[in-house]
Amino acid sequence: MEVSELKIFLTVARKGSISRAAEELHCVQSNVTTRIKQLEERLGTLLFHRKSKGVSLTHSGHLLLDYAERIIALAKEAEEAITNPDEPKGRLSIGTMETTAAVRLPPLLVNYHRLYPQVELNLVTGPSETSLKRLLDFQVDGAFVAGEIAHADLIAEKAFEEELVLVTPPDLTSLEQINPSKILVFRAGCSYRAQLEGWLRRTGRLPYQIMEFGSIEGIMGCVAAGMGVTFLPRSVVERPQYQDNCSFHRLPKDVAEMVTWLVRRRGETPGKALQALMDLIG
Incomplete structure (x- = not known):
C-alpha cells in the first residue's frame, strides 16, 4: 500500500462521497474511483459500500481506517523529523473553542508567528466534543478543549484556567x-x-x-x-x-472553575511545530 492511496482512502471515508473527496484532493473523480478500486483489488476486499448517494465503509474499511490514520501520522512525523531537524516548519492544525480563539489565543499566536514564521498555522473552531473527535480522526494535531478528558488515546495538559x-x-x-x-x-x-x-x-x-x-x-x-x-x-x-x-x-x-486543556494523541511524539506551541504555553 502506498501512503498516497491511504490518503485518498481516508478522504473518501471522511467525506462519505467520491465526488466530495475529489474536490478536497483537487483531482478528477475518475482518478479517485480508480485508486480506490486498485486498493480494493490489492487487498482482495471491498472497502466501501456504494450507494445512490455517497459511500459508507464496509467492515474491512473500518479495520483499515485505524491503520491508515496511524500510518499517515507516522509518515508525517518521519518526514518532519528528517527534513526539519531544527526549526519548526510546515502545517499545524489546532482545534479550539470559539471563546479560546477570541481571547486567549491571539497574543499567544502573535508570539508564535514571530518566533516560527515558517509554520502554517490553521485554527479550526468548534465545541470541545467536536474538537476531540477531529483530534481522534487525525484532522487536527492538537486541540484546546474544556471539561473532563477521559479518553485513553489522548493526553491533556493544562493550558488556561x-x-x-x-x-x-x-x-x-x-x-x-x-x-x-x-x-x-x-x-x-x-x-x-x-x-x-x-x-x-x-x-x-x-x-x-x-x-x-x-x-x-x-x-x-x-x-x-x-x-x-x-x-x-x-x-x-x-x-x-x-x-x-x-x-x-x-x-x-x-x-x-473550568480548565482549558491542550490535548494531543497518546503514543505520538509531538511534531516540532506542536511542541513549540506547548512550550510557549508552559
Missing part, C-alpha cells in the same frame, strides 16, 4: 432572580453549555428552552436584548464592548 460567570440581561442583579425560560449557548458538545445545563438541573431552574448560536457576538447580543442567559468565561465577557450591556454574576466555586 477560566472562571465561568452567569451572563444575564442588565436588569437582573442577583442569582436569586434567575429563573430562565431560555438559555443561549453554543451547539451540543460545548463544555460551557454542559456546565450551565447541569447547574440549572441541580438548582431546580426548570424547564428551559435552548437557543443555539455559532458566535460569542450572537450570544452576547441576544443576552443584552433580554432573550435569555448564558455561561461564559469572565475573560470573554469582561471585554469593553460587553461591559455596559449585560450583568455578570459570580458562581459557586465548584461551578465556576
Whole structure:
C-alpha cells in the first residue's frame, strides 16, 4: 500500500462521497474511483459500500481506517523529523473553542508567528466534543478543549484556567432572580453549555428552552436584548464592548472553575511545530 492511496482512502471515508473527496484532493473523480478500486483489488476486499448517494465503509474499511490514520501520522512525523531537524516548519492544525480563539489565543499566536514564521498555522473552531473527535480522526494535531478528558488515546495538559460567570440581561442583579425560560449557548458538545445545563438541573431552574448560536457576538447580543442567559468565561465577557450591556454574576466555586486543556494523541511524539506551541504555553 502506498501512503498516497491511504490518503485518498481516508478522504473518501471522511467525506462519505467520491465526488466530495475529489474536490478536497483537487483531482478528477475518475482518478479517485480508480485508486480506490486498485486498493480494493490489492487487498482482495471491498472497502466501501456504494450507494445512490455517497459511500459508507464496509467492515474491512473500518479495520483499515485505524491503520491508515496511524500510518499517515507516522509518515508525517518521519518526514518532519528528517527534513526539519531544527526549526519548526510546515502545517499545524489546532482545534479550539470559539471563546479560546477570541481571547486567549491571539497574543499567544502573535508570539508564535514571530518566533516560527515558517509554520502554517490553521485554527479550526468548534465545541470541545467536536474538537476531540477531529483530534481522534487525525484532522487536527492538537486541540484546546474544556471539561473532563477521559479518553485513553489522548493526553491533556493544562493550558488556561477560566472562571465561568452567569451572563444575564442588565436588569437582573442577583442569582436569586434567575429563573430562565431560555438559555443561549453554543451547539451540543460545548463544555460551557454542559456546565450551565447541569447547574440549572441541580438548582431546580426548570424547564428551559435552548437557543443555539455559532458566535460569542450572537450570544452576547441576544443576552443584552433580554432573550435569555448564558455561561461564559469572565475573560470573554469582561471585554469593553460587553461591559455596559449585560450583568455578570459570580458562581459557586465548584461551578465556576473550568480548565482549558491542550490535548494531543497518546503514543505520538509531538511534531516540532506542536511542541513549540506547548512550550510557549508552559
